[in-house]
Structure formats: structure tokens, C-alpha cells
Amino acid sequence: MAHNLPEMQVRVCVVGCGISGAGAAAELVKAGHTDLVVVEAMGRAGGRVHTAKQGSSHIELGAHWIHGEDNNCVYEWAMQHCPHAIDKELDFTQTGIGQTTFVNPHGEEVPRDVTDSFQDMMVILDHGDMTDGYNNLAHYYQQQFSEHNKWGSVGWQLLDWHGRFQSLIDGSDSWHSVSAATREEYWECSGNLIINWNNPGYQTLVDHLLDTIGGERVLLNSPVSRIEWGGADGSNSRSCSRCYDSVQSLTSGVQSSLSIATNPAPDDVQRSREEKCAECGRSVEEASDSRKRSQCRVTLPDRVVVADHVIFSGSLGVLKATARHLFQPSLPDAKLRVIDNLGFDTVAKIYLEFSERWWPEDCNGFSFLSDLTTAPPDLIQSWEEQMLGFYTVRQQPLMLIAWICGPSALAMERTPLPEVIARCATVLQTRLAKLCSVTKPVWGTRSVWGSNPYTQGSYSFRSCASDHCDVWAADLAQPLPDIQHPVLCFCGEATHEHYYSTVHGAWESGKREAARLMHHWEHGTSGPAFQWTIG
Template structure:
């Protein structure tokens, strides 16, 4: 009887990104029917967002399936819906383990307009990757010899390059290689500088096997297929939330003769009484709004964890050209500034030198599908400043950059399109990283439902999902999906009689 009553529970999911959609799907699959999804914008998908550059599809948001193997729920859904090419679904592709860093075929260009020889770049790149792998070991060892990944890598590089022998010009170029790779890692981690990423927690992130792959028809195709499984009218768009009143803090939470512990108040004045609310908004949004978003306010421990955790910006600048200036097998173009004599992954003047934070371009492949399109990557405050410039200003700067590094003053992009995640009012950045002073305990604390103590502690009034609540897969689409399903399963288990639960109490 308790389970049947549970199926009548009113559940509100805040956010129609993949985490919220996944939660709604799972609740429906288990028989819950009073489920409402509230989305602040006019579209589904959240940080999964496919756009166009001319007639070509480009990913404004999430780009790859990271670790496309059977352990990855996004990959399983993509296969189920037939959204991937045959190569991406082969057992061979699923078995490749690249530890989160695909082996791209690279070209290195310098700011003097010349291409650098692999004899210079490859040994330094290999040393850097070895140090990056070492940075991930400290989590398993339970120690932190230095506060940040950036400080650790730079110290070890200085030691490796400090013998005083060799050409001093070559030494500058070697440091330049490291700087470029650090800027690239800022994009991977979604941080302003690797000096802000906690060394002791860096290895908490888990990689899955499989060579990263993309959606030929766009990542939003997955969102479209998932949305088809939700009943029409379940999602209400353009419904930003003003306040979530929980623990019976608002006496007006009544519906059909019942009193509800939670009331979701929207900015347009609409209210939704609920037994449970699943919050899937970004960590960036929580950082900015948590003090006013909840009544009563969040417990101090949860609020402190939100502030300790890192949430940064990683943007893309897509560039379409008439003809390629790169070789047919090139997959990534690294840019090395020869005037950067010290080890650093951020610029001295964001407003005038922001483009120096752009570490390079990935080549959209295959050319038969995309034509000649590059994707430039830029993270941190330099990226946030780029968002404030006009598209014409960005295009001019990127044109000058390409001409400078190729040594060809005639190359002129046809058009560009860029992402602007920091100034998106409902994301406030790109994704989560483990900041200095942050640990897995903070992610666990964020994921803990409310109330966390007192007589109502088991009522699961406010639950938290989204990529920031996933200790193993933060910053990823599969981490967000897994977290949404986790919180839905928490409610399923909550209403399932013990006699019907499996050995782990998690399945009917």
C-alpha cells in the first residue's frame, strides 16, 4: 500500500537538461505519474546544445561521448536510438583505453609563423603527460604533496629543464610547449588555471574505456529521442524558479485537499506543491543563487561545499575556412607563443591578450561531413572576456591569430560561431572541477538530500542531481545522466517495501 501511495507522490524536477530528463524517465518507468519538469529556458538539453555554422552541424555545448563503452549510460542510449556510426559502436572502439586523453595526431605552430618539429615537441609532451598521470595518483595514495595540479607540474618541469645545458632558445620553446598543454588542460578541467585544481582530489575523476566519439547528427539528437519518451505537457518551459520552500516553510502548499512539504515558486507567480523536488541546475547557478533559491536556506555545510567546489568556463570558437592549411591527417593544432618565457597558463592582461589563452584548434572530421572547420578552445577568465566582445571583434582577432601562426597573411575565415556559457544566466559557466581545498566529501555533501537531520530527515523533500553531484564523473554528460537516475532511484527505493527490494535495496 505504501508503494502504491508513493506512485501518487507529486514530484517536481527542476531543469530539463539530460540529468532532469533521465530522472523523469526513470520515475515514469517505475510507475510514478505525477511528475512535472520545470525548465527555465525555452528548450530542452541544458548544456547539450547543437548549433550550425553555415550548413554544418557544430556542438555549442557537450562535444563527445567520453568513454563510449557499455559502462557509459549515454553510449548505451545512443546505441539504442541508432545515433552513432558503425565504427564508434564496434567492440574494438569500446575496448580502447586512452585514460581520458585521446591520442590526437598533432601539428605544432609557433607565433613566428613556423611549424615546430616533432623532435622538439614530442619529448616535452610525453614528459608533461607522464606528470599529468602522476597527478592522478595522489588521490589513491591519500596524500597531497602540493596544493594544486598546476604547481606540481610546473615544479617538476622546472626540475627537468634546469640542467643548464642546451640551446637557451630551445629551452624557451620547451617551456612554451608546457604552457600550451597547461592551457589545454584548463579547457579539459574547465578552470581558469591548473593552479586552482586540487592535486589531492584530481584523481577522483574516473575515465571509462572507449575512444571518444561524436554524434553524426548532433548531440541534441539524443535529447530529442529521450524527450519522445515523456508524455506531452510534462515539461513546462520558460519557468525559472524564484524559490523552493521546503520543510513546510510555506503553509500554502495545498492541492486536492492535501498538504505538501515543498512548494516550488516560479518567477511568473505559478506555484507547484510537491512531495519531492529533484534539483538539476548547474553548480554555477547554485553558487550564484543558493542563498535566495531555498527557504529555509541551505544548511551551512552544504552551502560551504557549494562555494568550495570549482565551476569554470570553457568556450569554443568554430572557424570555417575556404581551404585547409593543415595536413589531411591532422586532428589538433597546438599554438605556441615564443614570447612566453616563464611557465604560466594564464595571461597578464585579460582584455588585450585574451586570445593567448586559446591553446589551439581541433579539426572537425571527417571533412566530407564538415568541410573545413576548426574548433578553437579557450578557458577561464580570458574566455569569459571573449564572450563580451562582438562576433566581428572575435572573428578579426581569430583571423589575425591564424595568419600570425601560419605565416600566411591571406587566410581569412568565412565565418565563425562561438559559445558563451559564462553569460548564460542559467548555467553561469561550463562544468565542475575539484578546486583547491575541495574534496570528494564536498561532492557527497552537495548530493545529500534535504532535510538531512531532524524528524523529517527521511522524507527526501529536496534531492540534488546534475554532473556536480557525481563524484566519479563530474563535468560529463554521462555523469549528469547517472546522477539524475540515481536520485530517481532513491525515490523508487524510498517507496518500495523492503520485501520487494533486491539485496542492495535499489530495485523492484
């Protein structure tokens, strides 16, 4: 039972040590606010950034690229501190575009002039007006394409492939569930949109954040079972930094910021407790009593973390699964409505390694088109039929990567790994029998973001339900109980109003919540409203 567990007292408890949570903690520590702890359910930091060593290089099981340059905090940090760690050269390996061979359902290569002209049309449609009454992203593309298709049935096969490709980009089960009307809410950072990491990969950023925080402030293997987030009025958060320091000093028996002498007389201590703070007007005693009444309690398997503020950085998928029982008191209905209706599905990767390269040197991979004249395959039983294709992997010359999303991705994740490797090998040997002499893979692995209980999906998107319910990422970012009293704060890529689904959005959201708390500690509830400038 939680009441029998030892307690750990801190000013801030950050739940989750992904890029957003670690980013929030790092900002606080850099500013001198070191009285914090980061609790992470998994046995590693990084969250949905997960770099794995393979051979002499690495693979990315989670976030893959730096998306853009201008106003991208990840790119700007890397260029300033470790420019050797990134490769700015435009490289389409692993992406599904570039020098990719499209293969029709009969195992034949689609002519390059057809695929090139199709891709040119997609670029035009990508920049078209999607706000004029389209039900979803698929509706927009299908209607526009029907007016310009000059390739017949192969054109529709290519569009079907493009729909799966777009779902991978958005992180959705299907492009039928993605909003077209509010597409402009996502902002691209100009510059190269697919910047690769050199060895040791995205782990470079994770290590930087951990070094800044300090390992003693991070608790791994510490899943949270309950978050009690204080009084509904948020009274604990009204303490200014001066009051907080005074309470800490009196509690620990050291000299306080209210000029208590070493080994003071009892009367001096009492007078100091009653002395009003010049900043917020409360006495140390009032601040201490208020703090005790409404502190947050975060229950872990081996302890309870007692904190003035909680920054929750878990994924939107985790919130969807746990929000109704994790928090006490319950989250407001408005917050639950946001959690329920923002989009968050699963994208998965499968890596295969071979003893030799059997595909052409000038080929970046193979994209598989589906036969639209027959009944569609079962998304669960025949998940391998929904793979986008297999593509070369940067710095891994004998490796291919397959991408898959939605229910098929979840079905793949639940399939034993040896069977996944075998079924992928069968797809390659069957679909490419006329084009290549495919050999069997000697090694393989896959991501499991959808079935991981501490992520429950990959990244967020603006769904049609988001539009229908008029909920936004900015709503998810709003602290509780309100902006004036940020007791329970939220960060993570899904809380970024314009950079959702990205690592730079995650990191910036963590910086935002750290800045929110520091602004509150400095100005209190009566000061200027907190404002955050994107980028």
C-alpha cells in the same frame, strides 16, 4: 506576486531539463510515476548539451564527446538503441592533440620530434603520484617537469600550453586551482575516451529523453524565482505510494485504493479517511493534512508548481549565484559550504568557417605557444592571446574550432560576435603568416556558457578549496532535509562523486535521484537505507 498566480499540483517537480533533470524525469515516467513536471528556464531542453545544425551536418556548442565505454550509460544506451549514431573510431580532430602543428611565438613550427617526446613525457606524468604534498595540479607538473626538461625554453612553453590544455579538460580557470591530491576521485571509463557523435549529434540523447518524458510534462521558458521546500522535518515525504494514491483519489473524487465505492455515502468517505494505511500506519486524512502543510512551492513567471518533492538539476554555477536567495528556508550552512567550494569555471568554443581549406590535409590544427620572456597579456583585454589554438572539426571540412577558458573565455563571451570573429582571424593571419596563406572566415559562432544566467559556467572540478574544506560531490548530492526525508533532491554532473564534468555522470545522477524517490515511496523512512551503485 506569487500568491496571485495559479497553482499546478504534481507529485514531483524537476527544476532544469538538462541531461540530469530530463534523465530523472524519464526514469520516473518509465516506472509509471507520471505525476510530474519538468520546468526549464531556457527555450530549449538539453542544458549544457546543445547541438546546432550547420550546413549538412552539426556542431556541438556544449558537450562534445562520449568519454569512454565501460560503465558509461550514454555509450551503453547508444550502442543498444542507435549504434549508427556514434563513431567508435579514434579521431583526434577538435581535441588539440594528434596531428597538430605547434607554432612558437615567432610563427615557426616546433619540430615534430620535440612535440612528440614532450607529449610522451606528459603521458608519464599524467600517471604519476600526485598525492605527495603538491599544492595543486600545476605544482605537481612544474616540479616534476623541472627535473626532466631536456628542451630548454621551448619545453617550458610547451608546459605552459599543456597547463591551458589541462584547464580545458578540467573546466578550471587555471590548473593552479585544481586539486592534485584527490585527482583519483575522477574515474575514467575504459575504452575510447573521445567517441564522436554522427549527425544529428548529442541531440540524439536529448530527443530520446524528451520522447520518454512526454512534451506535455515539460515547461520551457520557465525560470524559477523561488523554491519553498516544505517543512524542515520533511513530513510530506513520509507518505507511501498507497497513501499518495488514496489522497489523490479522494481529492479528485474518483474511486480510491482504499475501496471507496463510486458515489460513496458521506459516512463511508469519512471512514475511509480515518482508515489506517497498512504500509505506513497513517490515515488518508493524516497523510493529506501533512502533505498540505509541507509541500514544496516552485514559483515560475506564470504559475506556482506545488509538489511533494523537488529535484533540482541546475548547474553548480547557478547554485553558486542563487543558492542564498532562491531557496526558502535557506539551505543549511553545510550545503552552502559545498556549493561555495566545489570548482566550477568556464570553457568556451569559437567556430570559424572558411570558403576553402587553406591548411594542410594532414594537419589537425595549430597549437599556439606563448612567449614566456615578456609580461603576460591581459587576460581580459587580450583574451585572444589565451586561446589554445585552432583545430579541425569533424564532419565540417571547412571549419576550425578554438578553445579558451577562464577569465579570458568570459571576456570573449562578452565581446560582440563580429569582433570575436575578426580578432580570431587576426590571430590566425599573424601567427601562421610563415606557414599558411590564411583566408578570412565567412561565418562564425561561439558558446556562451559562462555568461548564460542559466548555466554560469561549463562543468565542475575538484578544486584546492574542495580539499581544504573537505567537501565532496557526494555532499552536494545529499537530499534535504535528510536522507530519510528526500524533499529537496539534487542531481547534475557536479553531484556525481566519480563522473563529475561528464554527460554520463549527469545522466546517472538523474537516474540516482529518481531511484532515491522510488525507494522512499516503496520503503518509507523505516525501510532499508537507499544505496546507489555507480555504473
